[in-house]
Amino acid sequence: MKGQISSESEVISVPAGMVWDVYGGLKLGKLVDQLLPHVIGRVDVVEGDGGVGTVVKVTHPPGTPGIGYMMERFTKIDDQNHIKETELVEGGFKELGFHLYRIRLEIIDKDTNSTVIRSTIEYEVEDEFAGNASLVTTKPLETIAQVIDKYLSEKKINA
Template sequence: MKGHLSHDYLIEVPAAVVWDVYRGIELPKLAAQLLRDVLGSVEVVHGDGGVGTIIKLTYPPGGPSPGYMKEMYTKIDDEQRLKEAEIIEGGFIDVGFDLYRHRLQIIEKDVQSSIIRSSVDYEIDDKLQELASQATMKPFQVLNEGIGKYLKQKWDSSNN
């Protein structure tokens, strides 16, 4: 069984500014700093933020996902402002998903605003299809809102 979920978040910050944060390892580090009670801790296991970088996220009790997960950046496209990562250990893989890939794309709406498009593609054995309901956009909604507020405040204060 295959599935796809997506969510768009409008932010009144230029796409280039948003992409600078979302592109590399600054995003998970900033997310852990701003949203520690929801997202827990972040550790760069391997890499410098480019393709092949592995990040370990350890969630707090009651967080959006049980335990921990490791994800690997599989695609970074500066022209399309697109970043893809796959969970390679823990999280959704441990509960039975064969594939759990997420994408973050920063789309320029106009000169002063952009859309953060988050999506998840997953594959799971048909025998485990009841687990498909665990696939969620909630962590990305929380992430985009938290990072979005931070970037908006930072952008407003540097342009006033």
């Protein structure tokens, strides 16, 4: 079974380049560690420098339903079009019968001072585990976008 879900989050008063500066490399993981440790968990770099091929481990906080961790590999970073893709390589949904779990983050100029973050999850799951597809959600990505919006808006005001 294959599927895809998407959501869009607007970042008010922050240009796309500023948002991409966070999402395009390792800054996002560092800010998740700093701003969302009890919601998303901890992000550790396993290998790489933030470019394609980088592997990060996301360890969810205790009490979070589901698998305790997941490891993702950065498979695409397009600085010109502000697109980043990661694929799950271990843990998380892999433990629930998923062959593919890909996250695509697109940072889109809405106008000169606001941005849209489009989060898309593509997945393939074994037919016998098709019921697990209902667990796929963009909610954590939306939460991250909201926190990054607030962080960047405050950073811009204080600059």
